[in-house]
Amino acid sequence: MKWMLTIALVLSTIIYYPSKIIAQTKQLAITKQPAQLSQNRTSLQKRRTSRPVFVWPKTPKRLSPVSGRRAGMGSRDNCPAVATALTALIPLREEQGVSKQTDKSSAGIVEGLTTSERPTFWFYMPYTQNSKASAEFSLQDSAGNDIYKGAVTLPANPSIIGVSLPSNTSLQLGKTYRWYLKVRCDRQRTASVPIYVEGDIQRVNLDSRIVQELQATTDTQQKVAIYAEEGIWFDSLTMLAQLYLSNPKDASIAANWQSLLQSVNLDNVATAPLVK
Template identity: 65%
Template sequence: MKWILTTALILSSTTQYSAQATDQTKQSVTNKQPAQPVKTLASPQQPTSRLVFTLPKTPARLSPVSGRRRGMGSRDNCPAVSTPLTALVPFKEEQKVAGQTNKSIIGVVEGLTTSEQPTFWFYMPYTKDLSNSSAEFSLQDSAENDVYRNAIALPSKPSVIGISLPSTIASLEVNKTYRWYFKVHCKQDTPSIPVYVEGGIKRINLDSHVMQQLEATTDPRQKIIIYAKEGIWFDALNMLAKIHISNSNNASVQQDWQSLLQSINLDNIATAPLENLPNRQ
């Protein structure tokens, strides 16, 4: 099955990415011939090599899903934070309508995946030392039936956390759009509106030409570039996140992570730390 290939590609990528970065660095130092300069990973002198995400065309692949990428920090008596709860998902502003005052908050928030059980990533500014607080992630189908709902543990420090769908639940079906919600209650005993973000995700099958490109390379970075170029956000992000967690001190990986997030205008959290493991409770 095609999703098995995707999973195998991700699992085999971590050591290859780091080794290739090291090999390229050695080559640039030892090569004394006046040949073409060796290309380095995410070199700032090579703008075309930056890891950049391309939004997929609509409505061919996505049916626009209105959502909220950033939470409103003033709700639910939550403490003030410099960076709000944020979903690491592409965002496109909707056209302004009469009476709408928060155009920068509400827009199209969604992404594609090829995975049956993808991981969702969020910047969480609230921590576990916040007493009487709770967080919950939920996923619904188009009929608003719960596919998954679970409490999520808050991190020990403000950071990017991953929430993976467990293999024990029903898998995402191909060509169906699902809606996800992530809510934080800072005071469970006080009835109020939680800080929340919401959006959509759609699972697709890879086109044959994309499959051929992925099979033709063993370079994990090139695979991420392919996913990003084809507008398959969750696969590109998840593959890079796994590499980033395992190579947190690798400058090339850090630069690629920052570049990918900056390409969807998430500069403010591009340097935030990642939790070591997907967040489940």
Template identity: 60%
Template sequence: MKCILTTALILSSTTQYSAQVTDQTKQPVKTLASPQQATSRPVFILPKAPASLSPISGRRAGMGSRDNCPAVPTPLTALVPFQEKQKVGEHKNKSIIGIVEGLTTLERPTFWFYIPYTKDLSNSSAEFSLQDSAENDVYRNAIALPSKPSVIGISLSSTAASLEVDKTYRWYLKIHCNKEAASIPVYVEGDIKRVNLDSRVMQQIEAANQPRQKIIIYAQKGIWFDALNMLAQIRISNYRDASLEEDWQSLLQSINLDNIATMPLMKLPNR
């Protein structure tokens, strides 16, 4: 009798387990959202590079106390990703040096800066320059200060040499608030490297139907300058579009430039 009861219990347990397994296999399989579906706004993701583009530190924000420049609430700032080398206690110095760099696929990218100084400053001057790894000038040009504090784009002229793939270049923006004074200018500096996209990313870019989708892909793949340039150009052309403004704020906030995200935006003509 005990043997029959034990056998019955085993058969009952086996039947219940088989039914559970069958039910689980009938459940729909959950698929992970694609990167484009996971976020509705462009967010920059730092690429997994083995090392920085250059061993030389950069400066994303300028020091406003130099060259007799007027005090400004927000300093001269390059719109580029920034990685601090070290913290300075609890006080975060906005002009601290660190790794300032970004990638591009473009031959002649546009560089974007927030400039707090205006053309009303007498005897002022500004200059943008680009150098190769041997410190030879690739491009150098005087820059007109904006009529009001703004984010501006500085494009390489069509006559400038195109950036070579897999080479790192150093850029500088220097502003003298009084060019007659022999003092150090307010400046920012950093690195840019031109790269080729791998075939999978190229397919994603080509398959994207809207520029906004391309911007999101560039940002997620760590191609900073392409994402920023494309979004800036669209924003300038559609400055009343609130959704594009939110995209712009999302992209800048993702590299901790919340204080720049709401500043006016304009593009300077080539000179």
């Protein structure tokens, strides 16, 4: 009789523990997904409460082997002296081994990414309509061919301005383009050396993770922070600029604008007026 009770006890133990393990495994599988969703929400909440800060993307490491220039050089071509130089609103990385004679604050790797076919380029323009200056923006493909060239209207006062591509010009995915903004102050001398800035731009696709984060929020300032953190400079800056122009008295937007520019060492133009 005792041996029958022993066998029954052993059999019940064998049946009970696998069932318990299976139940625990199912419970872990069920709770894992909400935990991941909670982590994503925490990440979005962090962006929602923080200022936008640009982070250099890991790839591509460099769009072009040619250096760029973020700030125009000193007065030349009879241009008047200005307190703050012509400046492209774009990240700058200083190159190793740059000559001591080179202005390190302006020359180096000047480049940015966009997802837009027709992005907007932003510049601090110190030359105004009252001056004798004229400005021209041009865009070239990787072979150096002009795909767009057009005059730029100067502002009434030194300001940050935007230059958009026309409807008949668009960027192709994965290709690198070179842009220039040139200012001439002596219209009689077409061969004169202009004050200029130059750099690279490349259009890219967003990966599915970033798309999901952008779709998960309706807050434009949060989208700005996402683009900035993912290294998509032109989209981040343009989205914030449009928001700023529509709400010029919003202190939070103004603080985000300054934060984004300061994150790429553009403190000297972070408080400059922005015009349409």
